[in-house]
Amino acid sequence: MSTEEDAENEAVIEIIEADEDLTAVVEDALEDSTPIQQEVASVGLLAKWWSAEDSHLGHILPELSFLQKVEAIRGTIILSVSTFVLQSWNLIFGIASSSSGVRNMTIDWWRFLFSSGQDSFEAPYLMDPLGWVLLIGSFTILISTMPHEAKD
Known part of the structure; x- marks a missing residue:
């Protein structure tokens, strides 16, 4: 694997301020996830x-x-x-x-x-x-x- 692929697959923790909209952060995180991860997250x-x-x-x-x-x-x-x-x-x-x-x-x-x-x-x-x-x-x-x- 190249270092660019490693950087893409590395988990990122984003610190948000209390004033920021949490739903926007979650939507951004879901946009970056793979379709399989989105399907697993949507299933109850x-x-x-x-x-x-x-x-x-x-x-x-x-x-x-x-x-x-x-x-x-x-x-x-x-x-x-x-x-x-x-x-x-x-x-x-x-x-x-x-x-x-x-x-x-x-x-x-x-x-x-x-x-x-x-x-x-x-x-x-x-x-x-x-x-x-x-x-x-x-x-x-x-x-x-x-x-x-x-x-x-």
Whole structure:
């Protein structure tokens, strides 16, 4: 590479005064960027997340090669968001019906699976350890489906 090409590719930090228009500086920076950089900057986080071909989950569990496919990542996103929303709703408002027919009872998953007797309580009921594991686990899996960006 020649020194002229090095000078063109070198990152430049521009110091602006408080009175200058920040949008003009950003527009100038975008004009100098390549079309690929402009396309990446214009795509939002959710769009990148939805179309990711490589996720953190795939790198955490490399032996599960199907996690490198877009369809598997999308399915995991849908499943973890659904689980997170349903369990949040269960903890706060309840998803089980009371004897009067109103859905205001929180299911205690621990008691539902491991003991007999009453397994739902009037919402909000926040004392269910398995419910919290389900909520935190689904959120963790959701976050792990974010796109993995290779470090240079």
